């Protein structure tokens with residue numbers, strides 16, 4: 155739908171009446187996509203918040219990444235431009251907003267959002283603790299080369315995040331962030 159509207163727009167003479175109509179249609183699609191995303195984020199963060207007082211997430215340092223590109227555009231080197239592209243992807247996908255909403259909703263209800271470092275989360279065996287890239291030879295499946303523990307890779311990632319989060323809690327570290 156969106157592509158169709160954009161193609162229609164590109165065929166029109168710029169600033170003609172038909173061009174304006176086509177442009178309005180493209181903008182409508184953009185607004186619709188934005189609304190769907192907003193609804194999803196609100197629902198998802200509310201649902202998670204109602205079911206869990208403590209939520210652990212993998213810390214991708216979204217705040218740091220977004221802040222690092224705030225400087226003058228002319229000063230940005232190639233690395234920074236790449237980062238800027240990455241930021242755009244992350245922000246487009248709504249993870250940044252997802253985390254922000256979850257954070258304040260949990261805080262509002264006296265809960266906690268715990269962030270854990272992302273290192274080795276997807277490569278660590280939740281059964282024996284063995285860390286190896288070889289544990290993830292397939293994208294969707296986790297198979298421990300040490301103890302043969304096998305499970306869905308996303309589930310393993312979630313188990314490891316929770317495990318790390320519990321450790322953070324036990325150590326009594328700052329859990330407000």
Ligand SMILES: [Zn+2]
Pocket residue numbers: 279280281282283284298299300301302303
């Ligand atoms: Zn194992």
